[in-house]
Amino acid sequence: MMSDTDMRGTDMTEYRHRAARYPLALTCSVGLALALTLSACGSDDSGTSEGGAADDAEASLESALEEGGEITVWAWEPTLDQVVEDFEEEYPEVSVDLVNAGSGDDQYTALQNAISAGSGIPDVAHIEYFALAQFVHAEALTDLAQFGAAELEGTYTPGPWSSVSQGEGVYGLPMDSGPMALFYNKEVFDTHDVDVPTTWDEYVDAARELQEADPDVYITSDTGDAGLATSLIWQAGGQPFQVDGTEVTVDFTDEGSTTYAETWQQLIDEDLVAPINGWTDEWYQALSDGTIATLSAGAWMPANFESGVPGASGDWRVAPLPQWEDGESASAENGGSALAVMRDGENANEELAYAFVEYANAGDGVQTKIDQGLFPAVVEKLESDEFLETEFEYFGGQQANKIFAESAANVREGWSYLPFQVYAHSIFNDTVGQAYVSDTTISDGLHEWQEALTTFAADQGFDVSQ
Amino acid sequence: MTTLAEPVAETGSPTPRSRRPRRRRSWIGWGFMGPFMAVFALVFLAPIGYSIYLSLFREQMVGGTSFIGLENYQRALSDPQFWAALGRVSIFLAVQVPIMLFLALLVALAIDSGRLYGKSFFRITIFMPYAVPAVVATLMWGFMYGTRFGLVANINDAFGISFPDPLSPDLILISIGNVVTWEFVGYNMLIFYAALRVIPPSLYEAAEIDGASQLRVITSIKLPAIKGAIVIATIFSIIGSFQLFNEPSILQSLAPNAITSSFTPNMYAFSLSFSGQQHNYAATVAIIMGVITMVIAYLVQLRGMRKGAEA
Numbered sequence: 001m002m003s004d005t006d007m008r009g010t011d012m013t014e015y016r017h018r019a020a021r022y023p024l025a026l027t028c029s030v031g032l033a034l035a036l037t038l039s040a041c042g043s044d045d046s047g048t049s050e051g052g053a054a055d056d057a058e059a060s061l062e063s064a065l066e067e068g069g070e071i072t073v074w075a076w077e078p079t080l081d082q083v084v085e086d087f088e089e090e091y092p093e094v095s096v097d098l099v100n101a102g103s104g105d106d107q108y109t110a111l112q113n114a115i116s117a118g119s120g121i122p123d124v125a126h127i128e129y130f131a132l133a134q135f136v137h138a139e140a141l142t143d144l145a146q147f148g149a150a151e152l153e154g155t156y157t158p159g160p161w162s163s164v165s166q167g168e169g170v171y172g173l174p175m176d177s178g179p180m181a182l183f184y185n186k187e188v189f190d191t192h193d194v195d196v197p198t199t200w201d202e203y204v205d206a207a208r209e210l211q212e213a214d215p216d217v218y219i220t221s222d223t224g225d226a227g228l229a230t231s232l233i234w235q236a237g238g239q240p241f242q243v244d245g246t247e248v249t250v251d252f253t254d255e256g257s258t259t260y261a262e263t264w265q266q267l268i269d270e271d272l273v274a275p276i277n278g279w280t281d282e283w284y285q286a287l288s289d290g291t292i293a294t295l296s297a298g299a300w301m302p303a304n305f306e307s308g309v310p311g312a313s314g315d316w317r318v319a320p321l322p323q324w325e326d327g328e329s330a331s332a333e334n335g336g337s338a339l340a341v342m343r344d345g346e347n348a349n350e351e352l353a354y355a356f357v358e359y360a361n362a363g364d365g366v367q368t369k370i371d372q373g374l375f376p377a378v379v380e381k382l383e384s385d386e387f388l389e390t391e392f393e394y395f396g397g398q399q400a401n402k403i404f405a406e407s408a409a410n411v412r413e414g415w416s417y418l419p420f421q422v423y424a425h426s427i428f429n430d431t432v433g434q435a436y437v438s439d440t441t442i443s444d445g446l447h448e449w450q451e452a453l454t455t456f457a458a459d460q461g462f463d464v465s466q
Numbered sequence: 467m468t469t470l471a472e473p474v475a476e477t478g479s480p481t482p483r484s485r486r487p488r489r490r491r492s493w494i495g496w497g498f499m500g501p502f503m504a505v506f507a508l509v510f511l512a513p514i515g516y517s518i519y520l521s522l523f524r525e526q527m528v529g530g531t532s533f534i535g536l537e538n539y540q541r542a543l544s545d546p547q548f549w550a551a552l553g554r555v556s557i558f559l560a561v562q563v564p565i566m567l568f569l570a571l572l573v574a575l576a577i578d579s580g581r582l583y584g585k586s587f588f589r590i591t592i593f594m595p596y597a598v599p600a601v602v603a604t605l606m607w608g609f610m611y612g613t614r615f616g617l618v619a620n621i622n623d624a625f626g627i628s629f630p631d632p633l634s635p636d637l638i639l640i641s642i643g644n645v646v647t648w649e650f651v652g653y654n655m656l657i658f659y660a661a662l663r664v665i666p667p668s669l670y671e672a673a674e675i676d677g678a679s680q681l682r683v684i685t686s687i688k689l690p691a692i693k694g695a696i697v698i699a700t701i702f703s704i705i706g707s708f709q710l711f712n713e714p715s716i717l718q719s720l721a722p723n724a725i726t727s728s729f730t731p732n733m734y735a736f737s738l739s740f741s742g743q744q745h746n747y748a749a750t751v752a753i754i755m756g757v758i759t760m761v762i763a764y765l766v767q768l769r770g771m772r773k774g775a776e777a
Binding site: 105436459461 | 526527528529612614615634635719720722723724726727728737740741742743744745
């Protein structure tokens with residue numbers, strides 16, 4: 001459950017939250033841990049029986065690994081350190097240069113620059129689901145189907161798989177996923193005798209009660225986070241981004257978006273959320289000292305708690321994400337990322353690069369990462385009792401993976417991200433963020449965001465339908 | 467009349483010119499100039515030329531690159547975000563630069579007066595912030611500005627007051643101005659101080675004989691003598707203000723909503739280029755900004771020089 005975000009917790013002074021999300025339509029339900037539900041997804045059995053071609057690809061990969069060579073990997077996923085070490089031990093001819101070229105947007109900027117320059121491109125890059133479409137669109141990624149990646153379809157949960165595959169092509173292998181849950185500080189709720197909310201309306205009430213009981217306690221902190229906002233809209237059933245080839249629609253007037261905007265507006269209007277920026281020292285302190293009572297985040301969060309908020313060990317628990325409608329059990333993804341093989345990588349060895357990606361995200365590397373706390377996207381691991389029954393000491397012995405697995409199974413279908421989602425996120429605070437510091441409302445902000453995005457899309461040559 | 471005169475002038479002029487004995491052109495000079503010109507062209511002219519070249523195109527995610535002439539310039543000149551950013555740095559310039567230069571001048575005069583005890587200590591202390599990298603300086607101030615754990619929080623706690631948040635949209639420009647002033651007072655002080663040091667002591671002696679007061683010495687001798695330095699410092703400050711980038715860019719992570727991605731023209735160009743992949747439009751914004759900066763700096767120089775001549 002460690003993921004894209006925690007390097008920030010350990011080695012950077014400036015932390016910015018760029019949790020990864022799914023960029024593409026989820027064609028199939030994200031029936032994560034429960035393989036039984038996979039039978040509902042018609043496409044899962046396809047492409048598993050082209051034995052000959054698969055064997056060829058396999059043999060070719062083996063020989064590439066034996067032949068060896070060098071590859072450069074840009075990633076900020078901390079659990080990869082150990083994976084690379086094991087990999088190099090197993091295949092002594094291969095040397096992997098693991099480079100941390102920044103987290104999230106910083107790395108994408110560097111990557112985009114390298115692509116524009118046509119040199120210094122890594123062989124493998126760590127890309128969050130929400131940003132993947134942008135690089136596929138730029139034709140910067142190698143189609144992994146040629147190496148037999150299509151065979152792996154059944155290996156992964158459908159959500160992440162649909163994020164990395166586009167049409168016949170496969171543009172990365174899922175590294176982790178981030179079904180959402182509500183992390184809450186049980187100590188705080190118990191002390192003030194407030195019930196843990198199960199709906200967002202209750203959440204707002206709980207926020208009021210906590211503030212009343214102690215003005216220093218906030219239900220959560222938020223200063224405008226595109227990742228969180230889009231995930232909550234996703235959970236509420238909104239589908240603001242629609243992409244069909246070069247046709248793009250941005251529309252925040254649907255019910256899901258409106259519901260989110262209205263509810264969240266109450267929190268801002270009544271100053272119920274702490275104005276603390278995520279992933280800063282202040283934020284970690286606030287999580288530790290009870291200033292922040294809850295946090296809605298992906299299943300990769302626990303490792304961040306352990307490393308960033310060690311002082312509050314035992315105080316926090318995990319609960320299903322509050323619902324927009326009483327009695328529902330909808331969820332959304334927040335975060336998750338893949339490893340992709342770049343075209344024109346500096347060592348020009350795409351096959352070897354893929355061999356590494358396969359080792360890390362489908363082979364032995366998966367367990368190595370799970371052991372270090374990553375929340376995987378591999379079905380086999382997710383449905384194992386060992387995984388589900390893991391007791392989190394940090395959460396007072398709670399079997400938190402069960403909640404995450406259930407959340408993963410309940411992720412709403414039909415969400416997609418824009419092929420320029422990275423840019424979209426970069427102007428979120430210019431528009432929606434203004435609601436946090438001025439009289440503008442979230443719904444005004446969303447409208448402005450929509451305007452800016454449609455203008456950008458039109459400038460970029462997309463067909464914008466209103 | 468004019469229609470008649472023109473052809474005459476046109477046909478007539480080449481003749482005398484061709485009759486004039488042509489001086490043999492010497493290429494030897496160019497040989498000496500060559501290495502310099504090559505480097506000059508490569509490192510100064512080529513980047514500017516390339517930016518101008520870039521600014522004439524448009525690269526789209528769908529449709530690729532196409533030549534669009536001056537369309538980017540038209541767009542920039544009617545881009546409210548660009549003008550808002552320019553307005554912001556202009557306000558910054560109008561308020562922060564005079565304050566900073568006045569403080570720098572005051573300190574330089576104080577140190578130069580010779581009446582200050584521990585002169586070199588003050589000189590080095592006031593200059594010190596300039597040696598601190600802007601990034602570090604801004605981070606440091608950012609921590610102090612924090613209303614929860616920073617210095618502002620401590621002041622609030624200690625005195626039981628509620629000091630307004632320096633990182634709120636209303637105050638952020640002032641907060642940035644404060645950081646920049648802190649950073650550059652020492653630098654400007656040094657320019658002024660260096661200029662003050664070269665004033666011939668005989669002038670002071672003459673003033674003393676005439677019984678001039680210290681104030682009179684300052685207004686009649688010191689200030690006119692360092693006018694050139696003041697103009698230079700002003701021009702540097704104007705350029706610096708228009709190029710404002712480091713400080714807001716770093717504070718942005720602490721005040722993401724107060725500092726937008728188009729807070730200053732440079733930040734706007736940066737975000738257009740690196741988040742929006744609009745390199746061509748970013749180049750246009752950069753060129754327009756460069757031209758505006760040059761024009762204003764030139765006007766200030768002209769005015770400064772003329773005044774200098776009058777004095």
